[in-house]
Amino acid sequence: MRMIPLALAIALLGCATAKGAQAPATTTPARAPAADTSHTATYGPGALSEPNADPFPSTYKPFPSKPTIIRNVTILTAAGPRIEHGAVLLRDGKIAVVAKSADAPEIAQAAARQGTVVIDGTGKFLTPGLIDVHSHIGDYPAPGVQANSDGNEATNPSTPNVWAEHSVWPQDPQFPRALAGGVTTMQILPGSANLIGGRSVVVKVVPSRTVQGMKFPGAKYGLKMACGENPKRVYGQRGGPSTRMGNVAGYRAQWIKAEEYRRKWDKWNADHKGDPPARDLAMETLAEVLRGNILVHNHCYRADEMAQMIDIAHEFGYKIRAFHHAVEAYKIADILAKEGIGAAVWADWGGFKMEALDAVRGNLALVAHAGVRAMIHSDDPSGVQRLNQEVAKALAAGRALGFDISEDEAVKWMTINPAWALDLDSKIGSIEPGKNADVVLWSGDPFSVYTHTEKVWIDGALLYDRSDPKQQWRTDFELGFVPQPTSGAQTTGGTQR
């Protein structure tokens, strides 16, 4: 008899989502209109364009965890000076205690309690989980075959209607590799073929059957925009834009439409008078940017183009959260600082196209020195596994330029600063009491080429352990396809000099 109510329920859901249909009495619209008696019709959520709508809600639940102490460890907190021989207690998914010594009463008490896992961190380092604000893992998965190439909706130069999460394949074997590199949160973006590429999604790097199960609860969406060579290369022979001036005309045309759309919907959402305006997925996303609910992540290499994108943002009243691939950010670091725009950069990748010609290793340090929120990013499934090494290169370059940069400062470039770019810095990105227990235990100084991640926790749950093959997530794809590490596996370093 269970089948009948279930079928009924499905039928009722179907009615509720049909555009303009009268909702059955047993269901409520997703968002009940404000008290407004002139308005009689009720609408399914799919009919309305409302701020902060969440039609693909996160189903992420933290993995089971045990209270865990890591003690006698060097803690790079990303919130101040390092703590030598410190200790942390992870409990109920949060960082409960950060102590200057293993003898601190709260640590000692927790250690004495049954069921607490105690890890000796002597000679090791602890950092916040690393954050990559620019990934295409899942939407450009491995193997990189045409059938799974889902990162660029290259059918129109402006596609704010597409959402990266609808391309993300949770079984991409690149996810567990990023996790093994200490990355706990990443923003997955559409590609850069389009002027406006679509919505990003922020995920926790965890095994899941669905992308919803990876989505970072409460994280804002991002909007991917792209400057320069890519859009004009892709569309130059396909109706344009074929020039940089065509690019700019393209952005502006979109924002003009978006502003009109936002105005209509904001008015209707306020008074619910008459029929609602037509819903448009593309304009809806842009309207959310104009309302400040979606963060703009702008792929832009050249300094002069970044300055123009800033003017466009001023013209239409939105904010650019961060420029990505900002190879020339060092040329306008003062402007970025004044505007409060972050710079997400590589350590030293450059030369592969004209707009990447002026890449310098000092970029990150120069930009940080000017007071900009500077961060490393990967855009690459290989680079994401070594964000610490990329930061190490940028740190060395900064010091060679004469800047007095501590490792305690440099660690921010891969933790709290990218957390800020995602507007998640109140939850992740530093080792402070109350923050999510996303932490990485390193075999040594994370800025040494010889150092490995040893363990990675997300929300207090141990999700990667280099010493335990059972704690090394293998995606469905890998089973049977990717050879298991054999007994010959070398996971520890060779003899050093």
Place this chain on the structure above:
Amino acid sequence: MNARMMTALGLALGAFAAAAGAQTIAITGGKVFPVSGPPIENGTVLIRDGKIVAVGANVAIPADAQRVDASGKWVTPGLVNPGNQLGLAEVGFGADANESHARTPDNIAASFRAWDGLNPHSVYIPATREDGITSNLSIPVGGLVAGQGALIDLLSTSRADMIVKAPAVMVAQITDDQSAGTGARGQLLAKLRALLDDAKYYAAHRAEFDRGQARTMTVPRAELEAMVPVIQGRLPFLIYADQASDIEAALALAKEYGFKLILGSAAEGWMVADKIAAAKVPVIVGAMNNIPNSFASLGTRQDNAALLRKAGVTVALMGNAGGGDEELLNVRNIRYEAGNAVGYGMSWDDALRAITLVPAELFGAADRIGSLQPGREANVVVWDGDPFEFATHATAVFIRGQRQTDTSRQDLLMQRYKTLPPAYEGP
């Protein structure tokens, strides 16, 4: 020519030699890694006229020697990056500044000598050598047979001057049948086999060929001529192959035709390490990729280099981080590739050898570069620490005895923009 003129000429030549080969240089007090022998604490490397003349702990230093104090520093041979497009491509794409890819109707470009398009004044050369890379194998890419590569010293002089060995290798790939202009691996191998058969026949029947009495060939004469040194085992054949079965196919071809095989990339080399070792075939592999990015490289793993070494294979290290970032500006990052190889199980000594002496040996130039021994070119680097570490910088770079002091374009840009707004003054 009268005596006075001869004297004048002699003097002039002498003066020129003194200016170019110049001084005697003594690099003193460093931890010296000759690679060809054990490390020497507090060692001296003595350079005269561009060559290394002595290496050791008790080297007599001539009074006129210019001293370079390397106390507390590490001294190594100049690093050798064994395979990329440095000097052949200035901008990856979109700028008509890429000379690394020949275009042929059949994807066989054996006669393509990539160094004929080498740009001695590439801006990436100073950026690379200031990081201690003094030699490079600059190779073509694309197609089935990409062409011939050259081993060069990273000077910014002229093609002729920079070349250490050209040709150093013939380059091909059997990992991507589409790029080879074929539709399947079997077809690719058949095409390569036909080329080798033709080259073999041609080498033995040049006269008949000239008289027009040779059998029909699959490729033009220039291609056959270029393949002759390969088929005669005089020129190494660098074949890129990733899948274990492709590697085995390459080993079988080498055995059948008797060419001198070097395996490139060899992502799944660890799966057939014993066979590679038994065939005494050297490999050039990366240490920074573990992504199963194609069905031909599902077994890609970062400890490949270490596992191959363990099986007794001769290993040189190349950049393979992926995403193209091992090219152009990042040819300089080969030392971090070596560091990562150590992080994944290779010994430090093997890793240094894999980016110095091993590539020199593979390309037939070990008598000139790759180690610190008397008689070798004075390609020497002084480091302020472990060269594989990020915090370490090359503090002095010598190529053929000349200290390299020029500033890279990247340095100029940083100098210009260190203070904002920039002054737009020289240099």
